[in-house]
Amino acid sequence: MTTSDPALERAAIACAGARKAVALTGAGISVESGIPPFRGRGGLWEKIDPMKYAHVAAFENDPAEVWKVLFLGISHVLEKARPNAGHQGLWRLEEMGVLQTVITQNVDGLHQQAGHRDVIEFHGTHAFVRCSVCGRRSDWRSVPLEVIPPRCECSGVLRPDVVLFGEMIDPRLLQRSQQLAAGCDVMLVIGTSATVEPAASLPVIAKHSGAFIIEVNPEPTPLTHRISDVTLLGSAGEVMEQMASMVQRLRSNRQPS
Structure with missing residues (x-):
């Protein structure tokens, strides 16, 4: 052009x-x-089944697995990205x-x-996490990731503040x-x-x-x-x-x- x-x-x-x-x-x-995009050629959903790892039911059933397969992988990419x-x-x-x-x-x-x-x-945004129980939001960088899934002070499981499949x-x-x-x-x-x-x-x-x-x-x-x-x-x-x-x-x- x-x-x-x-x-x-x-x-x-x-x-x-x-x-x-x-x-x-x-x-x-x-x-x-x-x-990388989520859809289309070379997209994330070609490598990861979104219904298995990006649906709210999958997170509720096995949050540790969703963290390991999806959330941590995305976060590593986003940490290096610049406009x-x-x-x-x-x-x-x-x-x-x-x-x-x-x-x-x-x-x-x-x-x-x-x-x-x-x-x-x-x-939503991957820059913040929120508690799946009390709803408290925190900066992603402030959350210790030595134990997966990370937990809130109220013991609720933390998750990126994004909209998963099955959510409004x-x-x-x-x-x-x-x-x-x-x-x-x-x-x-x-x-x-x-x-x-x-x-x-x-x-x-x-x-x-x-x-x-x-x-x-x-x-x-x-x-x-x-x-x-x-x-x-x-x-x-x-x-x-x-x-x-x-x-x-x-x-x-x-x-x-």
């Missing part, structure tokens, strides 16, 4: 004129940070006053590391996300297959409310040609870096001399 690409130019013009842009991100934006050009491109849009909120399906905390101030973590997304987060989708004028959909509900419905809500939908993905999704106004096929890092630079030029040209 080049900066002369007409689709990229359309996307940049829409962003440059946005007053309330919102981003919806999925695993694809973090791949360049060394975090990439995709995260940084979005952060530049926020700094320009274009982007209002990031709604993410990721649990890696990379948007916050990149500098975003308003991030809705749809599926926090209805407050869902409601706010839907409100933001209905009220935005531009939505950037980056690195998500747009097949997992309820997140997959957010671009549809935005589109029906009149928003301009910009999709950034390495390959087409169910949104392409149906919901998306512009589809930019490529890596999130390359596309967002180029788009942020183009938006910055467009907005600078609009400033009074």
